[in-house]
Amino acid sequence: MSATTDPRIDGYARALFEVARADGTLDEVEDELFRFARSYESSEALRTTLSDEDIPAAKRQAIVEDLLGETATPTTVQLLSMVIGSGRASDLVAIADALVQRASAAKQLEVAQVRSAVELTPDQQDRLRAAIANATGKQVNLKIVVDPSVLGGLVATVGDIVIDGSVRATVEQLKARL
Amino acid sequence: MSAVSTLQLAIAGLAPQVEFDVDDRGVTAAHPIFPPIWEIALQTVAFAAIVYAIYKFGGPSIKKYYSDRTERIQREMDEGVAAKAAAESEALRIRTSLGDIETERQQILSEARAQAEGVLAEGRIRLDDEAVELEARATDEIASIVGRSGDELRAQITRHTNASIDQVVVQSLDDSLHQQLIEDVIARVGAATGPASGNGASA
Numbered sequence: 001m002s003a004t005t006d007p008r009i010d011g012y013a014r015a016l017f018e019v020a021r022a023d024g025t026l027d028e029v030e031d032e033l034f035r036f037a038r039s040y041e042s043s044e045a046l047r048t049t050l051s052d053e054d055i056p057a058a059k060r061q062a063i064v065e066d067l068l069g070e071t072a073t074p075t076t077v078q079l080l081s082m083v084i085g086s087g088r089a090s091d092l093v094a095i096a097d098a099l100v101q102r103a104s105a106a107k108q109l110e111v112a113q114v115r116s117a118v119e120l121t122p123d124q125q126d127r128l129r130a131a132i133a134n135a136t137g138k139q140v141n142l143k144i145v146v147d148p149s150v151l152g153g154l155v156a157t158v159g160d161i162v163i164d165g166s167v168r169a170t171v172e173q174l175k176a177r178l
Numbered sequence: 179m180s181a182v183s184t185l186q187l188a189i190a191g192l193a194p195q196v197e198f199d200v201d202d203r204g205v206t207a208a209h210p211i212f213p214p215i216w217e218i219a220l221q222t223v224a225f226a227a228i229v230y231a232i233y234k235f236g237g238p239s240i241k242k243y244y245s246d247r248t249e250r251i252q253r254e255m256d257e258g259v260a261a262k263a264a265a266e267s268e269a270l271r272i273r274t275s276l277g278d279i280e281t282e283r284q285q286i287l288s289e290a291r292a293q294a295e296g297v298l299a300e301g302r303i304r305l306d307d308e309a310v311e312l313e314a315r316a317t318d319e320i321a322s323i324v325g326r327s328g329d330e331l332r333a334q335i336t337r338h339t340n341a342s343i344d345q346v347v348v349q350s351l352d353d354s355l356h357q358q359l360i361e362d363v364i365a366r367v368g369a370a371t372g373p374a375s376g377n378g379a380s381a
Contacts, residue, residue: 118356124364131368151344152351153359156367165363171347175340 009091013098016079017106020099023075030103031143032076036068037096038145051089060084104141112140115147115166116154128156136161 020029040046046067050060061081068077083092104111112132114120120128129142136158152167208214213221351359 116360117351118353118360120360124360127368128360128364131364131370135367135370151347152356153363163363163367165359165366167347167351167359171343174343175336178336178339 006091006094008088009094009098012083012088012091012095013102016083016095016099017102019079020075020103021106025073025075026103028073029076029079030100032068032072033080033096034100034143035145036072036076036080037093041093042147047089050084050092053087057085057087060089100141100143107141108139109141110136110138110158111143112156112158113143113145114154114156115145115150117146117148117150117152117167119146120144120154128154132156132158132163135163 016029016033017026020026023029040050049055049063052060061084064080064084065077068080080092083089083095088095100111112129114128125142125144129140132138132140132142138158140158150166150168151171153165155166155169156163212218
């Protein structure tokens with residue numbers, strides 16, 4: 001996850017950030033948008049549908065609302081609908097990442113993206129956050145992505161630092177040796 | 179009296195009377211073979227006059243005719259000699275040409291034979307080279323096929339092995355193992371002291 005230099009994406013991220021902060025739901029919105037961005041990133045069907053200009057914007061917005069339903073805050077749903085409706089679906093991932101960066105920076109935190117095969121418990125998240133802070137010397141905003149391709153363990157990325165404790169890495173080393 | 183008798187009488191009138199007997203059967207010569215002398219003399223003179231006239235007036239043209247004829251014959255003979263010489267020269271030339279042709283034929287045959295042998299030798303060399311090249315190429319091809327087959331086999335084994343590894347790993351990972359792995363990573367990262375740096379740091 002890297003900071004973007006596209007002014008339009010920054011503009012959207014700043015707008016979303018300001019709206020969420022004003023609404024007092026910045027943490028939730030940031031987390032939900034991050035999760036939605038990861039889902040969007042991994043699902044080709046979702047990407048194709050939401051970025052298809054032939055489908056009316058209202059219909060695409062309805063799809064987003066149906067997908068998120070009551071699992072996300074209304075602010076997140078509205079902001080996502082706004083991004084989709086303005087035809088920026090292809091920039092959704094970049095906008096969400098920029099928003100996470102901006103929110104983390106506002107809290108003096110570094111974004112730590114963690115890919116794990118299974119969901120981490122809150123306790124594990126806390127201990128992992130502390131462990132990463134200890135290892136990197138940076139306070140981090142942990143963003144967990146459930147990624148079955150990791151197979152087991154987890155991969156944490158903090159800026160340029162990659163901490164790879166995944167079974168996938170071990171398997172790949174074994175395959176390379178084969 | 180017939181005309182002949184009249185003429186005989188006229189001639190007899192001119193001739194001396196003693197040499198002819200004239201009777202009722204006409205004039206009869208005194209000698210059965212020889213005419214009278216005066217007649218011989220007269221006819222000799224007439225003959226001489228005729229010969230002289232012929233010699234005088236016909237002689238030059240006859241002489242010229244024979245002279246021309248002689249010249250013509252001589253010319254024809256000369257021409258014959260010249261033609262013979264030309265024919266002999268031509269024959270010699272033809273014989274020479276035949277000799278030249280034979281020599282040339284031999285030369286051409288010799289050159290053709292040498293050229294054919296050269297082409298044959300070159301062809302043999304080329305064929306030998308091609309055979310060697312083909313053999314080498316076939317050997318390389320076989321080696322390549324063997325290598326490729328080996329590579330494909332290895333790749334296939336690797337693919338199956340990789341798929342098997344993924345399957346085995348996925349099947350062997352249950353919730354408790356997942357948790358244990360995560361805990362191990364957290365413990366290792368937590369145990370690390372000081373800020374890590376650079377890409378690809380591995381826990």
